[in-house]
Amino acid sequence: MVAGAPLSASADFIGDSKASLETRNYYFNRDFRQVGAAQNKTEEWAQGLILRYESGYTRGPVGVGVDAIGLLGIKLDSSPDRTGTGLLKSDREAPHRAQDEYGEVGVTGKIKVSDNTLKVGTLIPKLPVAFSNDSRLLPQTFRGGWLNSTEIDNLSVDLGRLDRVNLRNSSDYEAMAVYNGVSRNIRLGRHLDSEKFNFGGATYKWSPDLSTSYYYGGLEDIYKQHYLTLNHVWNVTKGQALKSDVRFARSVDDGESNVDNRALQAMFTYSLGGHAFGLGYQRMDGDTGFANINGTDAYLVNLVQINDFGNQDEKSWQARYDYNFAALGIPGLTFMTRYISGDDVVVRGRSGAGKEWERDSELGYVIQSGPLKNLGIRWKNASMRSNFTSDIDENRLILTYTVALW
Structure with a gap:
């Protein structure tokens, strides 16, 4: 029995493991x-490869496992006068020239005791206070430790610390900073970045259709944030439902910064057959705009293709329409369009309030069967106009294909 124990343990470790390869061909x-x-x-074309591996756990009261991710970005087309898309890494010796390739390998050790899992190493969090950006060629990754517990029915608890970030177009881990673009109007003191982002929170599912959560995130010496969410789905009748997504975030300084923001948001989506109609509202109050780790997605209902409408004092609304062509017998084909308008932005150094709007459209298709099953193609088009920053017209064409290796 003793001699056979290692084989029994490794059977779960290896037998429950899985691996996949995702390819992304991205024109921006x-x-x-x-x-x-x-x-x-800015205009570039690149090929991305994402290799993911997840092991099972060894048997026994304490299960041990390991995950790994391999990321590789390859330049297909770029030039010094068109760089800056976020797809490719800049050359250290020639900042306006993109490197031919870049990448990283991340490893994560994991320990499982009952329904408690601790992961240490490379992490890709999707939490309200730290939402990894995956909108370009390769995903943003972090280094740190993360404990998740589902010991209590319907309750998920998270606790952890991040100490380094690797941006979506980088292969170098670095200290974390707060995003301070456009008109966030955040002033920093001696601490421009930090090596400690502490987070913790919980999500409770009151019923299959209702959940609430509270999360805390703090970038040491820069800001602290408290985040509340409520998600509810009301099944009106068969084929009809109303989804409510309500959020509130309070961000304050932690040291010498001036971070002070209250973000109230709500998105309501009514679905009817293949149609979905959405209305959203987002309001920023306080001495600064929304605070989030630089490079991450701001967890805001009006985060869209180009903008997030999270500037100081900005009030914005969104109208959105989606259609799933499966209702017409064409599964895999989807369409989305939306319009977002924001105003009352505090723009330093000029009189009058800032105003902006953005219009997005997206058409996607995923092949459902045959030798090219799971091959996806998406076209994303956006236009943004503003009286305090650059006007933008944008197109993205993305081909994706994921294959399970085992």
Whole structure:
């Protein structure tokens, strides 16, 4: 029995493991509509490869496992006057030139005791206070430790610390900073970045259709954030439902910064057959705009293709329409369009409030059967206009294919 124990343990470790390879072919074009500017557009084409491996756990009261991810980005087309799409890594010696390739390998050790799992190493969090960005060629990754517990029915608890971030177009881990673009109007003191982001929170599912959560996130010496969410689905009748997504975030300084923001948001979506109609509202109050780790997606209902409408004092609304062509007998084909308008932005150094709007459309198709099953193609088009930053027209064409290796 003793001699056979290692084989029994490794059977779960190996037998429950899985691996997949995802390929992304990504074309990105952003026109700033600025005649005579030093750079009036960004345009690049690249190939991404994402290899994922997840082991099972060894048997016994304490299960041990390991996960790994391999990321590789390859330049297909770029030039010094068109860089900056976020697809490719800049060359250290020539910042306006993209490297031919870049990548990383991340390893995560994991320990499982009952329904408690601790992961240490490379992490890709999807939490309200730290939402990894995966909108380009390769996903953003972090380094740290993360404990998740589902010991109590319907309750999921998270606790952890991040100490380094690897941006979506980088292969270097670095200290974390707060995003301070456009009109966030955040002022920093001595601490420009931090090596400690502590987080914790819980989600409770009151019923199959109702859940609430509270999360805390703090970038040491820069900001602290408290985040509340409520999600509810009301099944009106067969084929009809109303989904409610309500969020509130309170961000304050932690040290010498001036971070002070209250973000109230709500998105309501009514679905009817293949149709979905959405209305959203987002309001920023306080001395600054929304606070989030630089490079992450701001967890806001009006985070869209180009903008997130999270500037100081900005009030924005969204109208959205989706259609799933499966209702017409064409599964895999989807369409989305939306319009977002924001105003009352505090723009430093100028009089009058800032205003902006964005219009997005997306058409996607995933092949459902045959030798090319799971091959997906998406076209994303967006236009943004603003009286305090650059106007933008943008197109993205993305081909994806994922194959299970075992």
